[in-house]
Structures are given as C-alpha cells and as structure tokens.
Amino acid sequence: MKGLLIKDLRIASQQKVLLLLMAGCGIICLFTMKDTAFIIGYATLLCGMLGTTTCAYDDLNHGMSFLLTLPYSRKAYVLEKYLFSIAAGIAGWSISTVIAAISQIVFLKKPIGAEFLNGALTFIIPLFLIPTVMIPILLKFGQARSRIVMFTIMGIVFAIGGVLALAPSFGVAVYDENLTVEVVTFGIRNTLSYGLIIAGGIAASFVLFITSFLISLAVIQRKEY
Amino acid sequence: MIRIDGLKKNYKDFNLDVSLDLKPGTINGLVGTNGAGKSTTFKAILGLISYKEGEIFINDKNIKDFKYEDKERIGCVMTDSFFSESFKIKDVAKILKATYKSFDEAAFYKKCEQYKLPTDKMIKEFSNGMKAKLKVLTALSHDTDVLILDEPTVGLDVVARDDILGEIRDYMEKDENRTVLISSHISSDIEKLCDTTYMIHDGKIVFNDDTDKLLSEYAALKVDEETFATMDKSHVKAYRKEKYGIECLTDARDFYIENYPSMVVEKMSVDEMMMILIKGEKL
Numbered sequence: 001m002k003g004l005l006i007k008d009l010r011i012a013s014q015q016k017v018l019l020l021l022m023a024g025c026g027i028i029c030l031f032t033m034k035d036t037a038f039i040i041g042y043a044t045l046l047c048g049m050l051g052t053t054t055c056a057y058d059d060l061n062h063g064m065s066f067l068l069t070l071p072y073s074r075k076a077y078v079l080e081k082y083l084f085s086i087a088a089g090i091a092g093w094s095i096s097t098v099i100a101a102i103s104q105i106v107f108l109k110k111p112i113g114a115e116f117l118n119g120a121l122t123f124i125i126p127l128f129l130i131p132t133v134m135i136p137i138l139l140k141f142g143q144a145r146s147r148i149v150m151f152t153i154m155g156i157v158f159a160i161g162g163v164l165a166l167a168p169s170f171g172v173a174v175y176d177e178n179l180t181v182e183v184v185t186f187g188i189r190n191t192l193s194y195g196l197i198i199a200g201g202i203a204a205s206f207v208l209f210i211t212s213f214l215i216s217l218a219v220i221q222r223k224e225y
Numbered sequence: 226m227i228r229i230d231g232l233k234k235n236y237k238d239f240n241l242d243v244s245l246d247l248k249p250g251t252i253n254g255l256v257g258t259n260g261a262g263k264s265t266t267f268k269a270i271l272g273l274i275s276y277k278e279g280e281i282f283i284n285d286k287n288i289k290d291f292k293y294e295d296k297e298r299i300g301c302v303m304t305d306s307f308f309s310e311s312f313k314i315k316d317v318a319k320i321l322k323a324t325y326k327s328f329d330e331a332a333f334y335k336k337c338e339q340y341k342l343p344t345d346k347m348i349k350e351f352s353n354g355m356k357a358k359l360k361v362l363t364a365l366s367h368d369t370d371v372l373i374l375d376e377p378t379v380g381l382d383v384v385a386r387d388d389i390l391g392e393i394r395d396y397m398e399k400d401e402n403r404t405v406l407i408s409s410h411i412s413s414d415i416e417k418l419c420d421t422t423y424m425i426h427d428g429k430i431v432f433n434d435d436t437d438k439l440l441s442e443y444a445a446l447k448v449d450e451e452t453f454a455t456m457d458k459s460h461v462k463a464y465r466k467e468k469y470g471i472e473c474l475t476d477a478r479d480f481y482i483e484n485y486p487s488m489v490v491e492k493m494s495v496d497e498m499m500m501i502l503i504k505g506e507k508l
Binding site: 014064067071072073222224 | 268271272273274275293294295296297299301303305306307308309310311312316319320321323324325
C-alpha cells in the first residue's frame, strides 16, 4: 500500500499552490471574522476533499486499469483511499486547531476552554462524512459522471428542502411548524451533554464511514476496467 | 508460463472464447483486427475483468488466487493506461520503488538516460514515442517472469519501435524461462520478434503456429478457378476470390512448388495471411 500512498501524496503535492492560496484565504478570514471555529471547519473540509480528489486523478486517461495491474489488491486500493482521505482531513484539522488555539490566546486574548474544544471536535464529523459520501460515488461513476451524480444528489436535497419550506404556504401541514431547528437542538442539549452529542455524532459518522468502505469495496470488486 | 483454459466472456454484442498455452522461454504474438478480442484477453489475464467460464494460470497458479508476490512477477504495458500524466519520471520511480521489492532504481534511471527521457518533465509533455518507451521501461524495471504487452509499439516510428523490440529481446535473453505475450497491429513487429503467432477474430483464436514456419512454409497460391477445382487442396487452409481468380493460403509451400511448377506461389506477411483467414473461406 506504500506505493499507493506515495502516489496520492505526489498528487496532493501537485496542488500545493492551490492549498497555500486557500490557506491564505482561511487565515485572512480568521482575522477578519475573529471566529476560530471557521478556520478549523474550513481546513478540515478542504484537506478531506483533497484526499478524495485523488480518486478523480486515478480515473483520468483510463489510469485505473494500469493501477490495478500493480501488485495491490482492489481491497488495498480502496482501503488506501479511505486512509489517505482521513489522514489528509486529520492533518488539516490538527494544524488548523493549533493555529486557531494560538490565535485565540495570542490575538483574541481568550483562554482555551471547553467551548473551543467542543467546537473543534465537532469538525471530526464532516471529516468522516466527506470520504463516506464521495469515495463510493467516485469509484462507481468515475470522475466525469460522479459530478453529475453529486449535483443530482444536491438537487434532490434542495428540492426536498424547498417542498418542505413551501408546503405550509399552500396549506399542507408536512411538519409541526413549532418544531424548529432551535427547538430540536435545545431539546437535545437539555437532555444530553454537548460532549455526549459530539461523541455520538463521531460514532455515527464512523459507522457510516465503515458502511461506505464496504460499499466501495463491493463496487470495486464488481467493476470491470 | 501463461495458460488460458476455455475463457469465455460475454458482452451484449461480443463473445470471447479463448484458449492459449504459452510456454516458458517464448515470445508470443496476438494479432487481430480492431475489436477482435485482443485487449479483452489481455484484461482478463491481468484480472481487470471478470469471467464466469474458464481459468487463467500464470506460472501454474490461478490468477484468481494471486497474492502480492504473484502480481509482482508480472510486468505489463497497456495501450491507453498508465500513471497520471501529471507525474514526472522521478515520481514514477518513487512509486515503483515503494511498490516492487525488486525494482532496480539505478537501472531504470540509466535506461531513461539512454533513451533521453527527461526525469524532471511531466509525462503529458512527452512525445508518443517517449511515453511508449517509458511504459516498456516501467514494465521491465522489476524482476518478472511474464510480460503482457498490449500494443506497446502503437503509433511509433520505425526507430522507436526497434528500440522497444530490442528491450523485449534483451529481457528474454536474461532468463530463458520468461514468457512474453504481445499484441500489435504491425505484423512486421510480430514477424521479427515472436516465436509463435496467434490470430484472433470475433473473440476466437482462428489460427496459431510458429512464426518461423509461417514465414518459411506458408504461402499464397494464386490460381484460376479451373486449377482450383482440380488441385490438391489438402494443404489449403483458406481461400478467397480475387479479380484474377482465387488466392489460397497454404502451409505447404514446397509441396505446391514441387507438384505444380506453373502455379504462382508467393510468400506472405502475417497481415496477408490474416486477410485470407478473416475474409476468405475455410476448407
């Protein structure tokens, strides 16, 4: 698997200019918005996305056919994709958390408390969710078609949201209007501690992550190149 | 050694039904028209497609049971597939070094230098000839028993083709137990390089023989219809009608020279044999 990891690191390193540019934008936002949580979320999502885009690079110019002739099993290929994406996400999360902590202490003159740590830990959830959603789609549909699939999924989500939002104005009671996000969140926060909610979120993300890995494995085992 | 026993792969409009037995120490050519089944056969050997019937063995081991160490003993070139073209040769070398235990980094760089392949330039900036050479050098960069080469010389000029064929010959000279399977549209490459030639058409091997025998004993018999009706056709493999009469493919050139002194008997290239076998009728 070492060869595959080196391959993906080489691909990631080719995007260093883009990464530096995005990092610069993130740091500017950190100082203008004075919101340390933003930089952590921004860097974690960016690095997580970077990990999964290596799938698209592999798919270019029928590259997958050649890669699968290397002495790695298809399972090893999929496992490496998930590990690389998570590693990239963790790297982004760790570095950004350290930067956010330093800037909070030095520039914002605020101590690091439970609120900061809880905020940082919250971003572990999307770190798992990015490869969970993207890798099976990229493996199943390839680089070109996966964009259409992603847009279709987003379109469906927005369409459902739109229907739910507009339904009451047409007199259709789809849900209880008093049941707002704030009410639900307040209800959960009242019964569970914030730490427990985050732990639950991370555990649920991890379960989805493993399920996604198994789906990707089934996809690649059946796919012909 | 490569052995394919009754491999069957069915698509909507194409069925592959192939058996091959490639002995150690031989270079084997697979020729056929576009869509004949060459690449499908290669993909099956490399484990890139599934198949419900048949078995493929490399070095007496079923490819379905292959582990890391088995795959490491295979080198391959695929016509339209390689590492990302945004890589440089030095990136490829790093990946190969981490992938193959037997990767010979010094020899790889030496060969790249010999063929004037720049190590610090993106592959997408290479010419077709440079890309083809890099693919072959990559396949030869680690210790292997088997080489699977799908159209390694496609689109190349005569000098670049000669370089590549030379590398394959050198590979075989180093170990007499190695086996090579190569496909090419250029019959002269097959004629110069291969010990055995296999011809595939519509997913089936329609013909195979020693290449030396093809070039020395096979011939075209050009006869009129009257001669064709009365001649001994026991050595005629296939025939087809031409403007002047009938062209026959025989595997007994000397027999017709001796017994039919007035008959036109001409040597044939593998391409010409393929034309009669595919377009003509068999006896």
